[in-house]
Amino acid sequence: MSSYHALSEQEATAYARRLPDFFAPDAELSCREIGDGNLNLVFHIQDQGSGKSVILKQALPYAKVVGESWPLTLDRARIESEALAVQGRLCPELTVRLIAYEPELALTVMEDLSDHVIMRRGLIEGRRYPHFAEHISEFLARTLFFTSDLGMNQQEKKIQTGRFINPELCKITEDLIFDDPYTDSENNSFDEAIRDEVERIWQDSALHLEVMLLRQKFLTEGQALLHGDLHTGSVFVTETSTKVIDPEFAYYGPMGFDVGAIIANLLLNYAAQTGWKEGADLADYRSYLLQTATSIWEQFHVKFSSLWDEQLVDRMAATPGYKEHYMKQLLQDTVGFAGCKMVRRIIGLSHVADIDTIPDASRKEKAQRLALAIGKTLIKRNRSLASIDEVLDIVQTQWSA
Ligand code: SR1
Ligand code: MG
Numbered sequence: 518m519s520s521y522h523a524l525s526e527q528e529a530t531a532y533a534r535r536l537p538d539f540f541a542p543d544a545e546l547s548c549r550e551i552g553d554g555n556l557n558l559v560f561h562i563q564d565q566g567s568g569k570s571v572i573l574k575q576a577l578p579y580a581k582v583v584g585e586s587w588p589l590t591l592d593r594a595r596i597e598s599e600a601l602a603v604q605g606r607l608c609p610e611l612t613v614r615l616i617a618y619e620p621e622l623a624l625t626v627m628e629d630l631s632d633h634v635i636m637r638r639g640l641i642e643g644r645r646y647p648h649f650a651e652h653i654s655e656f657l658a659r660t661l662f663f664t665s666d667l668g669m670n671q672q673e674k675k676i677q678t679g680r681f682i683n684p685e686l687c688k689i690t691e692d693l694i695f696d697d698p699y700t701d702s703e704n705n706s707f708d709e710a711i712r713d714e715v716e717r718i719w720q721d722s723a724l725h726l727e728v729m730l731l732r733q734k735f736l737t738e739g740q741a742l743l744h745g746d747l748h749t750g751s752v753f754v755t756e757t758s759t760k761v762i763d764p765e766f767a768y769y770g771p772m773g774f775d776v777g778a779i780i781a782n783l784l785l786n787y788a789a790q791t792g793w794k795e796g797a798d799l800a801d802y803r804s805y806l807l808q809t810a811t812s813i814w815e816q817f818h819v820k821f822s823s824l825w826d827e828q829l830v831d832r833m834a835a836t837p838g839y840k841e842h843y844m845k846q847l848l849q850d851t852v853g854f855a856g857c858k859m860v861r862r863i864i865g866l867s868h869v870a871d872i873d874t875i876p877d878a879s880r881k882e883k884a885q886r887l888a889l890a891i892g893k894t895l896i897k898r899n900r901s902l903a904s905i906d907e908v909l910d911i912v913q914t915q916w917s918a
Contacts, residue, residue: 520621521578521591526550529560529573536617536626539571540564554750555582555867556589556765561629570631571616576623576765580689582867590685593765594623599680600767601625603742604660611656613753613762630760633753640749640786640806641871643797645756650809652759653752653779654816661772662824664742667834674769678739683768686745687735690766694857695732698864699725707864710882714889715864727896731853739769747778748858748869749786773850776817780851781858781892782869783810784912788859788888789871791880803916807909814851814905818844849899852908856895859888890915 524532526548533548534540544564552559557577563570576594580587598618605612617626639646662668664677697704700719707715718724744751745766753760787806792799825840834840862869863885872888875881894911902908 521623523558523577524560524573524575524622524624526560529575530562532619532622532624533560533562533571533573533626536571539616540569541567544569552581554763556580556593561631563629570629572627572629574625574627591623593683593686594618594625595620596681596683596686596767597763597765598625600742600744600764601627603664604656604744604761604764607659607663608656608761611652611759611761613760627762630753630762633755633758633760635750636752636754637749637782637786637870639754640783641789641874643802645805646754646759646809648757649754649759650812650816653761654813654820656759656761657776657779657813657817658820658824660744661741661775662821662828664769665740665772666831667825668828668830670830677742678769681742681768683745683766686766687768687770690745691732691735693865693867694861695728695735697866698860699728704866705864706866706868708882708885710878711863711885711889714886718860718864718889718893721893724893724896727853727899728857731850731857731896731899734771734850735774735854738771740772741769743767743770743772743775744778745770745775747775749779749782750869752779771850771854773847773852774854776814776847776851777854777856778858780810780813780908781855781862782871783807783813784855784891785859785862785869785888786871787912788891789875789884791875791883791887807912811905811909814848814908818848821847845903848905849902852895852902853899855908856892856897856899859892859895863888863892887915890918 530546530548534546545566546562547565548560548562550558551561558575560573576591578588578591579585580589598615601612601615605615613630614628666674744764745768746763751761751763753762783806787803790799790803829835872884875884891912894915
């Protein structure tokens with residue numbers, strides 16, 4: 518019989534006390550449930566004497582953001598811990614450290630990153646992270662290359678693909694990103710002030726065709742082990758350190774979905790910069806965000822290409838012209854998926870605080886319209902793009918429109 522139940526703070530503390538070689542037997546432990554995401558319980562447990570601390574993340578059998586009416590598999594805790602193990606092996610400095618996984622309780626034990634901040638929060642506060650593009654491009658290049666047919670044993674990849682079949686979490690993405698925003702779905706949640714634009718999107722069949730082509734890739738293209746939800750709320754940062762967390766949406770999918778996710782979330786913050794923060798140098802911060810977004814692609818391209826040149830396992834993939842073809846397709850996928858990720862955060866169920874916390878209604882509306890305009894254009898233009906500079910042009914043109 519399963520012993521699964523949602524832990525109380527006392528039970529989480531008792532569990533943490535039993536972690537081998539972690540807390541002293543007489544440690545005075547305090548515990549707070551700090552989960553503010555859509556799906557899970559998160560306990561922060563600290564030894565009051567030494568300050569040593571740990572995080573326990575427990576999957577609930579339903580989506581917390583909606584309630585028990587939306588059941589959700591506990592297997593996502595296994596997927597998350599196994600993805601953290603893979604990412605931690607490939608990028609130990611850039612991945613939160615996995616300490617233990619307890620399948621009976623769907624519980625993942627991780628290092629506490631309280632000395633970092635969630636990147637979305639940092640960006641909302643107008644902070645800058647000068648090493649972020651360098652770090653996240655490294656994470657993306659290594660995790661995507663070494664879990665793909667380019668960088669790992671291709672028979673082993675097929676076995677790994679099976680371990681990361683993640684149907685329920687993929688279905689959330691398929692619905693919330695590639696379906697609901699383009700129709701009058703009851704899952705949607707948008708401000709009435711932008712209804713005219715939302716209804717235009719519902720009628721735009723040229724846009725729907727591009728979304729369907731991207732949806733098809735998400736459904737069928739198992740290129741590499743993705744993080745699957747790589748937004749700025751899935752990254753802890755300081756000025757000098759970057760740690761990726763939360764890969765419960767991991768599965769074998771199209772690489773551009775991860776690269777596009779992080780770029781989209783920088784652009785959502787860009788759209789939120791409508792001049793409502795006192796003392797902020799708007800133009801300068803916008804240019805920092807754009808520069809970071811383009812630099813992520815540029816550095817990713819360089820790093821992925823050198824892994825290709827140095828670590829390729831598929832002889833046929835060295836055929837002249839194939840790498841260039843592959844990288845161009847990857848850029849186009851990145852841009853298309855980035856557009857989808859922007860549109861869903863304005864029309865769909867789950868929004869971003871960058872825009873939702875804008876206090877002034879008309880500035881918030883302006884930010885939402887800008888995010889939709891950029892997102893739509895990225896989706897529509899994805900298949901004709903040849904360089905990341907065109908993304909810069911699209912963003913700047915929509916801003917001045
Ligand atoms: C019901 S879950 C809503 C969203 O939260 C996660 O972070 C994913 O982005 C998902 O789409
Ligand atoms: Mg998450």
